[in-house]
């Protein structure tokens with residue numbers, strides 16, 4: 259059967275001699291694995307189409323589990339994301355996160371347009387420290403793990419100030435603080451941003467300027483959240499970490515948010531199912 263779908267390449271791996279297998283996140287048919295024959299040969303007309311984060315109209319024949327590419331019309335090559343080190347690293351992280359966090363059944367039209375908007379925002383030069391944090395929230399939600407942010411995840415009280423506890427499920431009030439000694443203290447503007455990110459559609463993300471300390475708190479909070487609930491161990495994140503450490507060595511980042519060295523021992527991380535925890 260011949261399929262014609264709009265999709266984005268979220269994974270691309272070498273296959274046999276000169277071929278590639280790409281995973282497409284599509285707008286209408288979830289995730290699809292497609293063989294691109296000859297993609298690694300110098301004169302292949304499909305070479306560009308088999309590259310990570312290419313967005314296009316893909317036509318492929320499929321009888322078994324894998325399709326075979328027949329034709330592609332590139333809609334958005336995202337060339338800006340292929341330059342330098344950081345652009346490709348941020349975009350690769352968004353793709354790998356999507357591939358790993360989103361199951362076949364959950365990969366629908368909404369997720370597709372969130373990823374497309376995420377890549378477009380990165381290509382337009384919007385702050386990756388904002389774009390990726392919003393996207394992480396979207397992917398946590400898609401995987402079924404949205405933090406509880408407007409009331410205490412322990413008892414439901416709405417008394418601020420809260421701390422942020424990945425282990426208990428989000429906001430934690432003063433009465434429940436004993437349930438997680440490693441809960442994070444976040445500035446009030448950071449709480450507002452987390453709530454905004456939870457509600458925001460990536461397609462409506464404007465330009466946001468944040469203090470360096472807010473970015474650091476957001477990054478640390480989302481990382482702790484995803485480590486506790488999604489535990490994906492992404493290869494692309496390791497590379498991003500190296501890039502960021504390199505940036506810090508060069509003095510590109512001042513005004514650290516707070517001590518990121520304080521973290522709970524892995525053994526105390528209790529992974530709970532937020533879907534069941536939400537009342």
Ligand SMILES: [Zn+2]
Pocket residue numbers: 410411412413414415430431432433434
């Ligand atoms: Zn409470």
